[in-house]
Amino acid sequence: MTPRIASLRAGVTRGRIELSHAYTNPQEVFQYLFWPVIFFVVMLFMRGSTVPGTEFSLAASVLPSVIGMNIAFGMMGVAGVLATEREDGTLLRAKAVPNGMPAYLIAKIIVVTGMTAASVALILVGGLVLFGRDLNPGVGGWFTLVWVFALGMVAVLPIGAAIGSLLTNPRSMSLLFLPLGGLISISGIFYPITSLQGWIQGIAQVFPVYWLGLGMRSALLPGDLVTVEIGESWRHLETAGVLGAWAVLGLLLAPPLLRRMARRESGSAVEARRASAMRRVS
Structure with missing residues (x-):
């Protein structure tokens, strides 16, 4: 068995086990479902409102964008796990095992993907129950x-x-929440992006948040609501192109940065971080 196949098998096995534990761990479930539940409650209060000039539910129009935003939060999930388990020594233990780092990363990707899928399903099922009259995606959707x-x-x-x-x-x-919040505010998640100035629209279209929201709106909303989008088009080709470009960029950047991080991990580094954390607590 080649090292790559061994890493893949170990990572999938570890990811499956960790995901099953995450689904039964109240703290993990709360962490991933807190914001979807909050947004869902907000949409409940918006049930009686409609999109200006239409009879379409305002809450139903926002729901697909919230799903797209929730997918973008997967980035924060992976970053948070790496930062946390770097400090507590989990990464160092993974590094000490043959093919441990690739298997570790595969497992974390499986866990974050699984938990994100669960939160998306929660929003989607709840939305279909409440707004099924407005959300009718069909096979293509x-x-x-x-x-x-x-x-x-x-x-x-x-x-x-x-x-x-x-x-x-x-x-x-905490340093990441401000820029991510700024991106969400200009990416058409809670109101049409066409209401913003052109240069702000241009910035939003560089990043994945806007395209994830647009893609989900194209899947779940009626076709006549495309009139509030840029160019009055769902732009599926552009969505695939921009998300694909970010995928390529991430796959180029992540491996060397992760190898650099792994090389710097040592027992003394972990102990120093633990000591620093204890001083802050005390």
């Missing part, structure tokens, strides 16, 4: 939803791994 989700995860998870490899501790994650 379900196909679009699946490929946007899959390509979106491939686009954001390697970028998350690259970012996580640069973080020295979990507290550094």
Whole structure:
């Protein structure tokens, strides 16, 4: 058995075990489902509102974008796991096992993907129950939803791994929330992006958040709502192109950064981080 196949098998096995544990761990479940539940509650209060000029539910129009945003949060999930387990020594233990680092990363990707899929399913099922009259994707819509989700995860998870490899501790994650929040605010998640200035629209279209929201809207919303989108088009080819470009960029950046991180891991480094964390607590 080649090292790559051994790493893949070990990673898949470890990922399956960790995912089953995550689904039964209240803390893990709360971490991944907290924001979807919050947004779902907000959409409940929006049930009686409609998109201006139409009779279409405002909550139903926002729901696909929230699903796309939730996929983008997978980037934060991978980065947070790497930062946390770097500090507590889990990464060092993985490094000490033959083919341990590739298997470790495969496992984490499986866990984050599985938990993200669960949160997306929660929002989607709840949305269909409440807004099924407005959300009627059909066969083509379900196909679009699946490929946007899959390509979106491939686009954001390697970028998350690259970012996580640069973080020295979990507290550094707070530095990422401000730029991500800024991207969400300009990416047409909660209101049409066409209401923003052209140069802001251009910035938003560089990053995956906008395209994930657009892809999910194209999958779940009626065709006549495309009039509020840029160019009055769902732009599936552009969505695939931009998400694919981010996937390539992440796959180019993540491996060397992760190897660099692994080389720097040592018992003394882990102990120093633990001592620093204890001083902050005390």
